[in-house]
Every structure is written in structure tokens, then in C-alpha cells.
Amino acid sequence: MDVVSAIQQRQSIRKFKEDMIPQELLDKILESATLAPSGKNKQPWKFYIVRGEKRAVMVAEMKKGMRRLDELGVKTGSARYTLRVLEQAPVTIFVFNPTSKHPLKKRDTLEVYQDLVDIQAIGAAIQNMCLTAVSLGLGSLWICDVFFGYEELCEWLGEKGEMVAALSLGYPDHSPVKRPRKPVSDISEYIE
Numbered sequence: 408m409d410v411v412s413a414i415q416q417r418q419s420i421r422k423f424k425e426d427m428i429p430q431e432l433l434d435k436i437l438e439s440a441t442l443a444p445s446g447k448n449k450q451p452w453k454f455y456i457v458r459g460e461k462r463a464v465m466v467a468e469m470k471k472g473m474r475r476l477d478e479l480g481v482k483t484g485s486a487r488y489t490l491r492v493l494e495q496a497p498v499t500i501f502v503f504n505p506t507s508k509h510p511l512k513k514r515d516t517l518e519v520y521q522d523l524v525d526i527q528a529i530g531a532a533i534q535n536m537c538l539t540a541v542s543l544g545l546g547s548l549w550i551c552d553v554f555f556g557y558e559e560l561c562e563w564l565g566e567k568g569e570m571v572a573a574l575s576l577g578y579p580d581h582s583p584v585k586r587p588r589k590p591v592s593d594i595s596e597y598i599e
């Protein structure tokens with residue numbers, strides 16, 4: 408599959424079959440993440456792959472975080488739907504910037520600039536994984552609702568860096584309606 412077709416076919420998948428992802432395909436997906444560009448080729452990423460029985464622990468940690476926020480009166484909104492995806496997907500990859508400080512810790516300006524560079528590289532790595540998944544017949548969901556269990560999930564994974572996102576992967580079990588996009592003419596302007 409060419410890259411433009413993969414971009415056109417990619418959609419967020421929120422229902423997955425139970426089938427396990429063969430290791431060979433998972434390797435290809437992770438390899439594609441490492442091929443993303445990064446500022447000064449720093450490769451500022453670390454991936455934790457959660458599968459099998461550990462998925463239940465992941466979901467429990469996320470629920471713990473949501474309860475903590477509920478008690479503080481913070482609305483956790485769509486997170487309960489995302490929880491179902493985390494429960495169901497055979498694989499969820501947590502994506503970290505291991506060199507960034509935990510966002511709740513104080514940072515100086517230069518560190519913030521470096522994080523802005525690194526976050527772009529990490530976004531590219533995640534998109535590479537989404538597109539590779541499509542090309543292999545797999546679906547994916549890019550997830551930031553894991554922030555509702557930020558502290559709990561970081562502690563469980565034993566990672567002191569910054570959690571950026573999670574990516575659930577599996578064989579799609581639905582064909583969602585395509586989400587609309589703003590027309591190019593509305594979001595672009597030629598300066599000439």
C-alpha cells in the first residue's frame with residue numbers, strides 16, 4: 408500500500424477483534440516508529456507495549472486515576488468510552504518522552520523549547536505506527552485520555568519521563584463513518 412492510500416484509509420478504530428497481533432507485525436509497527444524524523448536525530452521516545460493479562464492492570468490504574476479526579480471534581484468526560492477500547496484492544500503502546508521531565512514538575516525555558524521539538528518527533532513516530540498498522544490490515548486509536556490516569560499509569564510503568572499518548576492496536580471490528588474534515592481552502596492561505 409502506498410503512503411497516500413494509507414493516509415486516506417486510516418481512521419480511528421474503537422472496536423477490535425480478540426485476535427492477537429502477530430509479533431512480526433508488531434515489530435514492523437515499532438520499527439516504523441523509529442524511522443520518524445527527530446530534531447538532531449535525538450529519537451526522544453520510549454515505548455511500553457502492554458498486552459495479555461497486564462491489560463487488566465493498565466485499565467485498573469486508569470480507573471484509579473479517574474476516581475482520583477472525580478473526587479477532585481474534575482470531569483473525566485469521554486475517558487469512560489476510551490477505557491472500553493483499552494480493555495478490548497489486544498495491544499496498547501504507551502509512548503513516552505523519557506528525557507522530558509514529568510509535566511507536573513517545574514521546567515526552565517530551554518527545557519520547554521526542547522520538549523516542543525521532541526513532541527513533534529514523537530507525533531511523527533505515532534503517525535508512522537498508525538499508517539503502518541493500516542498497511543498491515545490493522546486498526547489503531549491514538550489516545551490521550553490516558554492523561555486521566557497520568558500519575559497512576561506512569562508509576563505503574565515505572566517511567567519518570569513524560570507520558571505523551573497511548574496507541575491501541577488490533578484487527579478492526581467495525582467500519583466507522585469517516586469523520587469530516589475542514590476544507591483545505593478554509594485552513595490554508597497562500598502568501599505570494
Ligand SMILES: Cc1cc2nc3c(=O)[nH]c(=O)nc-3n(C[C@H](O)[C@H](O)[C@H](O)COP(=O)(O)O)c2cc1C
Nearest residue numbers: 417418419420421489548549550551552553572586
Ligand atoms: C492527539 C490525539 C489524541 C486523541 N485522543 C483520543 C482519546 O483519548 N480517545 C478517543 O476515543 N480518541 C482519541 N483520538 C482520536 C480522535 O478523536 C480522532 O482522530 C478524530 O476524531 C478524527 O477521527 P479519525 O481519526 O477517524 O480521522 C485522539 C487523536 C489524537 C491525534
